[in-house]
Amino acid sequence: MPALPLNNANLPYPDPIHPIIVHFVIAMVFFSFFCDLVGYFTRNHRLFEVSFWNMFVASVCIFLAVIFGQFEAGLANPYEAAKPVLDLHTITGWSLSAIVVAVTAWRFVIRNRDPLKVPPVYLGVATFLICLVSFQTILGSRLVWVYGLHVEPVVEAMKRGGL
Structure with a gap:
């Protein structure tokens, strides 16, 4: 089976998908926290429902973010200087997926009680x-x-052996 052709960003599709999904997850987690905080201080219990559903959707989407992150990291061919940051980002991402799901499960129990x-x-x-x-x-x-992963000039420099 032939390999997929890669574009100038070293991807088989036009733009990285991981950042799109992950920004959605970040926004939902932050908005959930905001709703819980405002709901706690204003005693507006409707915000607790908004918070729960944001965490629920974030729990599902974080796995898509991690899967695309792993796929795109594998295509990035990171150079030595970027590898420690990429490794820490990967470990933290997998850890966050478990933590977000655990917090959401706890939030579900709180909501039911x-x-x-x-x-x-x-x-x-x-x-x-x-x-x-x-x-x-x-x-x-x-x-x-800083490291320019999937950024065209860096990808081109790596292909020419400049990094």
Whole structure:
């Protein structure tokens, strides 16, 4: 079976799909946290429902983000300087997928027990999750903006053996 032809970004399709999906997940996790926080302080329990469904969809989508991330990382042919950041980004991504699902499951239990309240300890864990997502975002940004993975000039330099 012949290999798929790769474009100037070293991908078999026009643009990286991983960032599209992952930005969706980031937005949903952050918005979920925002809704829980505002709902907690304003006692607006309707925001808790919005928060739960955002986390639920984020739990599904994070696996798509990780799968496309793994696929696109494999096509990136990272050079030595980028490998430690890519490895940490990969480990953190897989860890986040498990953590997001666990937090969502916990949120489901909270929702079933009392849909009108969110315990402060949950908000603490959600704050930790936001910090972890922020860290992962920084790593992903470094891979593109510092190391240039799937950026055409860097891909061309790697093909010519310049990196």
